[in-house]
Amino acid sequence: GQSLEQPSEVTAVEGAIVQINCTYQTSGFYGLSWYQQHDGGAPTFLSYNALDGLEETGRFSSFLSRSKGYSYLLLKELQMKDSASYFCAVNRDDKIIFGKGTRLHILP
């Protein structure tokens, strides 16, 4: 089976940097993605790591280490609009399986 573990909640301050972790116990997957979901909305794609290393898109970066079973999403220069839930997801055998998500709270 596959299991993706994320902290249920993380709190950070506006303007700061926050890291959201995702650890997994699965192998042989094509890649790992991160999604953002605001309350009442649909998930939206943030980033995808097919290979180990860091991918950067604007204020967001995502890192993957397959050997360590570990990924993280890094959000820089936090803004209040970044308050949302963040999900990691793996694509394995055409199934895309999600973690339970991390709720990010941002303090002014």
Added chain:
Amino acid sequence: NAGVTQTPKFRVLKTGQSMTLLCAQDMNHEYMYWYRQDPGMGLRLIHYSVGEGTTAKGEVPDGYNVSRLKKQNFLLGLESAAPSQTSVYFCASTGGRNEQFFGPGTRLTVL
């Protein structure tokens, strides 16, 4: 392009009733997925399809059936609704192995 659309947006059913949720995408994507989302549970995969005429079971398929008669449409059916199926249902599509595009969701309540 409308992207991914879902019909209906809201629905209330009584236990034992049946219904079909429709998902449509206009991006010519091969892969389509149905998820349910419950508080604290994240998104759980119900069924998915890798192309027209194909379907496969996900993590939580019991109580649901699907059909993919046309490439652009993916239907999710509940034959006999139960209160445990009260949830928000999301459809998604992808043209490859990375970015999924989600519909706006269907909020279903089963009384």
